[in-house]
Amino acid sequence: MPALRLALCQLNPTVGDVAANAAAVVSRLHAARNGGADIVVFPEMVVAGYPPEDLLLKPDFVAACMAAARDIARESQGLTAIFGCPWFEGDLVNAAIIAHDGAVAGLVAKRFLPNYGVFDENRYFAAGQGTTVFDRGGLTFGVSVCEDIWYPDGPPTEQAKHGGARLLINISASPYHMGKGTSRERMLATRAADNGAFVAYANLVGGQDELVFDGHSLVFAPDGSLLARGRQFDEDMVWCDLDVDLPTRQRLLDPRCRKWEPAPACRPVRTALSPLASPARPALAQATMAAPLEPVAEVYRALVTATRDYVRKSGFCGVALGLSGGIDSSLTAAVAADALGPENVLGVAMPTRFSSDDSLEDAKALAERLGIELKTVVIEPIFQAFLDALGPIFGDRPFDVTEENLQPRVRGTLLMALSNKFGRLVLTTGNKSEVGVGYSTLYGDTAGGYAVIKDVPKTLVYALSRWRNEQAGLDVIPERVLVKPPTAELRPNQKDSDSLPEYDVLDPALRAYVELGLSPAAMLERGLDPAVVDRVTRLVDRNEYKRRQSPPGPKITSRAFGKDWRLPIVNRYSPDRGPCPTS
Numbered sequence: 001m002p003a004l005r006l007a008l009c010q011l012n013p014t015v016g017d018v019a020a021n022a023a024a025v026v027s028r029l030h031a032a033r034n035g036g037a038d039i040v041v042f043p044e045m046v047v048a049g050y051p052p053e054d055l056l057l058k059p060d061f062v063a064a065c066m067a068a069a070r071d072i073a074r075e076s077q078g079l080t081a082i083f084g085c086p087w088f089e090g091d092l093v094n095a096a097i098i099a100h101d102g103a104v105a106g107l108v109a110k111r112f113l114p115n116y117g118v119f120d121e122n123r124y125f126a127a128g129q130g131t132t133v134f135d136r137g138g139l140t141f142g143v144s145v146c147e148d149i150w151y152p153d154g155p156p157t158e159q160a161k162h163g164g165a166r167l168l169i170n171i172s173a174s175p176y177h178m179g180k181g182t183s184r185e186r187m188l189a190t191r192a193a194d195n196g197a198f199v200a201y202a203n204l205v206g207g208q209d210e211l212v213f214d215g216h217s218l219v220f221a222p223d224g225s226l227l228a229r230g231r232q233f234d235e236d237m238v239w240c241d242l243d244v245d246l247p248t249r250q251r252l253l254d255p256r257c258r259k260w261e262p263a264p265a266c267r268p269v270r271t272a273l274s275p276l277a278s279p280a281r282p283a284l285a286q287a288t289m290a291a292p293l294e295p296v297a298e299v300y301r302a303l304v305t306a307t308r309d310y311v312r313k314s315g316f317c318g319v320a321l322g323l324s325g326g327i328d329s330s331l332t333a334a335v336a337a338d339a340l341g342p343e344n345v346l347g348v349a350m351p352t353r354f355s356s357d358d359s360l361e362d363a364k365a366l367a368e369r370l371g372i373e374l375k376t377v378v379i380e381p382i383f384q385a386f387l388d389a390l391g392p393i394f395g396d397r398p399f400d401v402t403e404e405n406l407q408p409r410v411r412g413t414l415l416m417a418l419s420n421k422f423g424r425l426v427l428t429t430g431n432k433s434e435v436g437v438g439y440s441t442l443y444g445d446t447a448g449g450y451a452v453i454k455d456v457p458k459t460l461v462y463a464l465s466r467w468r469n470e471q472a473g474l475d476v477i478p479e480r481v482l483v484k485p486p487t488a489e490l491r492p493n494q495k496d497s498d499s500l501p502e503y504d505v506l507d508p509a510l511r512a513y514v515e516l517g518l519s520p521a522a523m524l525e526r527g528l529d530p531a532v533v534d535r536v537t538r539l540v541d542r543n544e545y546k547r548r549q550s551p552p553g554p555k556i557t558s559r560a561f562g563k564d565w566r567l568p569i570v571n572r573y574s575p576d577r578g579p580c581p582t583s
Contacts, residue, residue, distance in 0.1 A: 004139060004167075005281060007037035008238040010215040010230050012206030014313050015049030016061070022047055022068035025083055026075050028237065033079055035239065036281020039136075042083035043171055043204040044110075044146050045094065047072070050173035050204055051211070052086070056124040062088050073099035078276060080105075080136060082143055084171050091126035096143045096171050098134060100273045108132055110145035111155055117564040118175060118211060118555065131155050131268040133163035137275055139244050141167035142268070146174060149191055149201070160195035163268030166222075166247035168197050173204040176214040176302050177558050181232070181292065185218060193224030196251040198242055205235055207309030210552045210562045212302050219287070222250035228287040232298065233305040240287040296467045299460065299556050300335070303452060306554030307427075308339035310450050316425040318344035320418050322411050322445075323367065323374065325349075325359030327486065329429040330366050330477045331465050332452045336427060342371035346424060349376045350411045352383050354489045362478045369476045379410045386410070404490035408444025416447055425449045428551055433458040433503055435550065435561055436510045437536060438543025439496070446550045454553025455560040457510065458486070458503040501532050509536040515559040519575050537575065545569045 009028040013021040025042055032040035044050060047065045055061045069085040076099040087095035093109035100106075109128025113121035133142045142159025149156050149170040159165040168191065174184065184201075192199040198221060205215035217230035219240045228240040293301060311319060319336050323329050329347075336345045349363045360376075367374035386406050394402075415426045426448035430440050432455050440446050453461060465477045486496040486503070500506055509532050512518045518526070523533045547561045548569055555562060 003241040004038045004244050005036050005284065006200055006219065006240045006242055007032040007035060007040045008200060008202040008217040008219070008228075008230060008240075009040060009042050010203055010205045010217045010236050010238070011043060011046055012213075012235050012309070013046050013049040013204070015052050015208055016055055017049065018047060018061075018064045018068050021049060022072055025072050029072070029075055029079075029081055031237065032081075033279075035237075036279045036284075037079055037239075038276075038279070039080045039082065039141075039169070041169055041171060041200060041202040042081070043202050044084035044096075044173040045086070046083050046171075046204070047085040049208065050084075050213075051118075051120075051208070053120070056086055056092065062086050062092065069097050070104065073097065073104045074102055076100060077102040078279060080273065082169055082171060084145065084173070086125075092124060093128055094121065094125045094145055096145050098143060098271075100136075101276060105273055106132060106134060106271050108143045108145065110148060112147040112151060114147045117559070118562075131158045131163065132271060133159050133165050133268045134271050134273055136273045139166060140164045140270075141169060143169045143171070146170065146172040149199075150187060152191075152194070156191060156197075156199075157195055159268055160197045163270065165268075166197050166244060167242065168192075168195065168199045170199070170201045172201060173213060175211040175555065177556055177560075178295065178299060179558075181214060181216050181298070184216070185226070188218055189220050189224040189226070192220035192222060194256070196222045196254050197247050198222060198227075200240075202238075203230075205233060205305075207306035207313075207554065209310070210555050210560065212306040212309075212554050212556070214298075214302065216292075222247045226289075229290050229292070230288060231290040232293050233301045236288070236290070238288040239284055241284050296460075296463050299456070300464050300467060302556050303335045303456070303464075303554060304339045307335055307450065307452050310552075310554075311340060311425055314425065314449075316423065318346065318422075318424045319427050319450075320346040320348060320415055320422070320424040321427040321429060321448075322415060323347035323349050323363040324355075324429075324489065325362035325366075325481065326489075327461055327465060327477070327481050328431050328453060330362075330481050331456075331461055331468070332427055332429045333366060333370060333372060334465070334468050334476060335452050337370045337372055345370070345372040346418070346422075347372050347374045348415060348418065349374060350379045350414060351376070352380050352407050352489075354407075354491060354494070356489065358480060358484070359489060362481050365478050366476070366481070369472075369474070377414055379407070379414065382410050383407055399491070404488070405441045405444060407490050408441040409447075412441075412444045412447030419449070427452055428454075428553075430454065430550075431456050431458050431461050432557070432561070433500075433506055433510060435547060436514060436543075437500060437506070437539035438546050439500060440546060440550075442546055442549060446546070448551050451551045451553030454550070455556050455562075457507040457557075459507045501535070505529070505532055506536060509533060510540070511557075513537055513540060514561075514565070515557055517559070541567075541571070544571065
């Protein structure tokens with residue numbers, strides 16, 4: 001047989017925009033045909049966007065997706081197209097549609113429905129049953145959907161071992177978090193080598209609410225070696241020519257494969273596709289092979305992608321944020337400028353009596369170097385008006401957190417006014433370390449529509465900021481911002497460390513408790529300081545009510561404060577002491 005040309009199309013759909021998503025699929029399908037592709041593959045749920053959540057409970061939405069899928073299938077003349085779409089025939093399933101030469105030729109329903117972390121697929125879908133393989137001109141291939149390939153004995157293994165599949169295609173909408181790409185590559189390489197088959201993996205790209213998808217589509221050879229890789233955080237077409245006889249040769253060399261025997265109980269259903277003439281096509285100089293990003297660059301690109309898509313897909317013309325001259329607002333402004341263009345970012349400095357001249361100078365320098373607009377609104381008179389109005393009620397009670405919190409609440413009110421007047425989405429600037437322990441002011445620095453660094457620990461905020469400066473070749477974020485002790489500047493001589501452990505101590509404790517799910521006892525076994533463990537775990541537990549009222553932000557760690565963190569607000573469980581008595 002001649003080589004089979006494969007095209008993987010990683011797209012950035014918008015949830016619910018069925019017509020536009022389908023049009024993007026058709027456009028790439030035509031491009032794949034023009035490039036001589038035999039099989040073109042698109043991500044999971046590309047027609048609906050992912051995750052569509054309770055849109056799936058609307059019959060008209062599902063019907064629109066199915067109609068669009070049929071339209072796409074009619075455009076598949078001369079090749080095979082595989083793409084994701086919700087499908088209803090007695091049950092609603094998360095389906096891979098196999099379109100061939102102008103018609104729907106088959107459907108594969110996702111069997112393993114994830115119901116952990118950010119996933120809720122058992123809420124919507126019925127699990128697929130059985131296994132199917134497809135014969136295309138002498139090539140047997142199997143199709144699976146996302147989660148199904150993560151299990152060593154899942155559908156792809158059945159397709160290879162018991163159905164003779166030499167090409168295993170997986171369509172996916174796999175959300176990003178740090179390290180996910182590396183573990184995903186390792187898993188797919190293992191599936192290829194264990195099954196003596198090509199593995200082709202097409203993943204979604206782009207931001208959707210709290211999730212960001214990294215693309216990073218892949219093709220592996222039957223020995224587990226990497227043949228092709230798509231770009232991260234960009235739409236891309238990944239091209240690869242496959243020697244379809246290679247799996248047979250590989251299996252002859254692998255003693256594990258020689259012992260395979262058909263298993264009658266799970267023998268796959270075989271669907272024959274009509275023969276197609278081999279297309280006339282230009283030679284492929286080489287397969288697509290994008291270089292992976294290094295870890296800090298990867299996180300920065302994730303934040304930029306998520307912010308760009310949240311703002312644009314929500315229909316806003318630009319953003320506004322408070323610029324304090326601190327590290328968090330500086331990084332947020334840099335991400336926003338890179339995501340949306342500096343002309344679409346408005347920084348607002350709002351000093352009080354506690355704001356230092358250094359901070360105001362740093363905010364101005366940052367705005368100039370980023371090329372964003374900076375407005376200054378002196379809020380001291382507004383702050384004083386609040387104090388005067390409350391003075392008769394407060395009496396001679398000393399200055400405390402009450403007066404501190406009045407300042408960010410004034411700032412939040414002014415930013416929301418600018419949002420209303422100019423149609424700009426307000427970005428909040430709190431990081432994961434602060435969000436975790438409640439070091440934030442409700443209706444103040446939590447006021448806004450999107451929290452860019454909500455899942456970024458403070459120590460990583462510094463690493464990202466230094467990386468951004470290195471890429472620019474100058475201190476876009478002023479060096480003074482990077483070296484001065486963090487401070488909210490809400491009282492004289494204030495530092496974050498007055499109220500919190502140092503961030504290089506706080507962040508490991510938060511990671512252990514939140515991301516790794518360790519108990520306080522397990523944290524102590526890891527050598528964490530007992531006083532820090534006790535303090536941090538109590539602060540995390542006590543501040544769930546604040547997190548529940550904060551805006552969404554992109555998930556970049558393995559467990560973020562959002563869809564995959566769902567603790568009750570009213571909660572009297574103590575991990576150290578057991579359930580508290582009710583009396």
